[in-house]
Every structure is written in C-alpha cells, then in structure tokens.
Amino acid sequence: MDVSEILSVFSIVISRFFSNIHSFFLLFILKLRGMKGGRGLRIHSTVTMCDWLCNMRVGRNVVLHRGVRIVMSRGSSLELKNKAWISYYTIIIASRGTKIVIGENTMFGGNCTIVSADHDVGDKLSLRESGHVGGDIIVGDNCWIGANCVITKGVTIGDGAIIGAGSIVTKDIPAMTIAVGSPAKVVKKRNIKNAI
Numbered sequence: 001m002d003v004s005e006i007l008s009v010f011s012i013v014i015s016r017f018f019s020n021i022h023s024f025f026l027l028f029i030l031k032l033r034g035m036k037g038g039r040g041l042r043i044h045s046t047v048t049m050c051d052w053l054c055n056m057r058v059g060r061n062v063v064l065h066r067g068v069r070i071v072m073s074r075g076s077s078l079e080l081k082n083k084a085w086i087s088y089y090t091i092i093i094a095s096r097g098t099k100i101v102i103g104e105n106t107m108f109g110g111n112c113t114i115v116s117a118d119h120d121v122g123d124k125l126s127l128r129e130s131g132h133v134g135g136d137i138i139v140g141d142n143c144w145i146g147a148n149c150v151i152t153k154g155v156t157i158g159d160g161a162i163i164g165a166g167s168i169v170t171k172d173i174p175a176m177t178i179a180v181g182s183p184a185k186v187v188k189k190r191n192i193k194n195a196i
Helices: 003-032
Strands: 048-051 056-058 069-072 077-080 091-094 099-102 113-115 117-119 132-134 137-139 177-180 185-189
Touching: 069 077, 077 091, 091 099
Parallel strands: 048 069, 056 077, 069 091, 077 099, 091 113, 099 137
Antiparallel strands: 117 132, 177 185
C-alpha cells in the first residue's frame, strides 16, 4: 500500500469512529429528553433534531442518514417503526397537535419533505401572522418514497405503496399502488404475488 491508500483508510476509520461517538451521544440526549426505543438506531453525524422531542418513538434498526432534520412542536408525535430508512437531507416537521408515523421497512429517498401543517391562508391577510391547519401523516409498512417527494398534512399512504420521485402527495394513496406526479395520482396497482 502506498501512502495515499493508507491515508484514505485512516480517514475512513477516523470518520466512522467520530460518527459512532456522535450517534451514541445524540441517542443518549434523545433518551434523556423522553425518546422511547431506538435499539440499533443509526444516526449520521449531521442529523439535527429540534424542539420538543419528548413524543418520539423509534423502532429497532432505524437509519437516519446524512443531513436528516427532524423538527417537532409541542404536542406533536413522531413514530419511526422498525427498519425505517430515512435517506439524505430529508426533512420531517411534526406540527402542534399532529402525529407522523413512518411504517416498518419503509424507505425514503433523499431530499424528501414531510410536513404535517400548512398556513391557514383564509385566516388573516398577513400569512406571517396566520395560524396553521394540521393533519396527521401515516405512511404504511413496506413503502418506498422516491427522492424529492413532498408529503403534506392529512395524508395516509397505504402499506406497500410506491411514490415516484419528485411527487407531491396531497391526498391518500391506497395500499399496493404506485403513484406519481404533482399532485400524486395512482398509475398502477402492484402485483400482490411480488409484494414484500
């Protein structure tokens, strides 16, 4: 091995070491703040979590990849079930009084946004001063949400559904279907024999 290969291996080992230390301390802090579960949780060192995290439940072997951001308001809840995979730079915002549930074995591609509230546009002239209208978001088990998708308030995505990359989900998506577009519409039913 030449020097550049040795330095490359050394860099990877050091990076993983510090990432593991960060994950350990972040998990410790989350448990102190009331997070339930989290056995086998893998958190990349650039994950950020803000505000009221006391109503967060995390299943076994959940992965939060690089740049994931989780924001929770008072009175909101978030559940990430076993083996949920949240990919690069995804943002999850659980607004006051709402819940977000991500199902078991569900995968999110990079740069997705999940937001459980919108501004109440009819409330006041100034949107800055307007209130919010929220709704729960439920993503079923064994779903695949493609990169750059947006999931809005009050949406349920059924078990085994696939959402195509770049889609905006504004209405419920039935189980075992494939939906794409803005707004997302069902274009195909999945074959049950090939289901997970």
